[in-house]
Amino acid sequence: AQSVAQPEDQVNVAEGNPLTVKCTYSVSGNPYLFWYVQYPNRGLQFLLKYITGDNLVKGSYGFEAEFNKSQTSFHLKKPSALVSDSALYFCAVREADSSYKLIFGSGTRLLVRP
Amino acid sequence: DAGVTQSPTHLIKTRGQQVTLRCSPKSGHDTVSWYQQALGQGPQFIFQYYEEEERQRGNFPDRFSGHQFPNYSSELNVNALLLGDSALYLCASSYRGLSGNTIYFGEGSWLTVV
Numbered sequence: 278a279q280s281v282a283q284p285e286d287q288v289n290v291a292e293g294n295p296l297t298v299k300c301t302y303s304v305s306g307n308p309y310l311f312w313y314v315q316y317p318n319r320g321l322q323f324l325l326k327y328i329t330g331d332n333l334v335k336g337s338y339g340f341e342a343e344f345n346k347s348q349t350s351f352h353l354k355k356p357s358a359l360v361s362d363s364a365l366y367f368c369a370v371r372e373a374d375s376s377y378k379l380i381f382g383s384g385t386r387l388l389v390r391p
Numbered sequence: 392d393a394g395v396t397q398s399p400t401h402l403i404k405t406r407g408q409q410v411t412l413r414c415s416p417k418s419g420h421d422t423v424s425w426y427q428q429a430l431g432q433g434p435q436f437i438f439q440y441y442e443e444e445e446r447q448r449g450n451f452p453d454r455f456s457g458h459q460f461p462n463y464s465s466e467l468n469v470n471a472l473l474l475g476d477s478a479l480y481l482c483a484s485s486y487r488g489l490s491g492n493t494i495y496f497g498e499g500s501w502l503t504v505v
Contacts, residue, residue: 380432
């Protein structure tokens with residue numbers, strides 16, 4: 278069965294410091310992996326995805342993520358956090374070519390302090 | 392370029408009533424999915440429509456039904472509403488459902504059942 282784990286409910290970081298939001302996944306076949314961000318009382322905004330190719334994926338607002346097949350991880354990173362990055366972040370996985378549905382993690386709240 | 396649009400944005404219904412939520416996909420997209428996001432949780436897949444047919448369904452009862460129209464817009468219907476149906480309902484669209492194309496979400500419809 279497909280699943281996604283986001284082990285941290287909240288991540289706290291100071292503005293200007295690097296940030297990492299962790300995600301591990303489980304699928305039977307090849308994964309399509311996604312990161313979305315959700316601001317209060319809003320929908321989900323797409324940040325980046327891994328489909329195939331280079332393991333380091335760059336996305337919107339300076340975010341990037343690294344696909345690690347052996348560790349089944351897809352951690353979200355940013356070299357220098359901004360206060361405006363404070364939001365709820367969701368990792369999601371879909372089994373390539375065989376499933377339509379996205380399986381989401383429980384979300385990680387990122388708090389960037391000035 | 393309009394993104395995914397949903398209506399209504401907020402609504403309140405009474406237990407036992409029926410509700411219809413509407414979604415217009417992003418321009419150029421032909422695949423629509425619906426997700427339910429309960430408070431404090433990640434989105435849960437309800438079903439996906441492609442070429443006016445339901446292609447995959449999540450673990451939701453038959454009270455949840457949908458439709459896709461020839462212009463690719465979609466409706467989500469929920470019958471016999473329960474208090475537990477209170478949630479944010481998200482519509483997502485993409486091009487060619489099984490591909491690795493990006494899935495974009497709308498702002499959602501907030502449903503409160505009293």
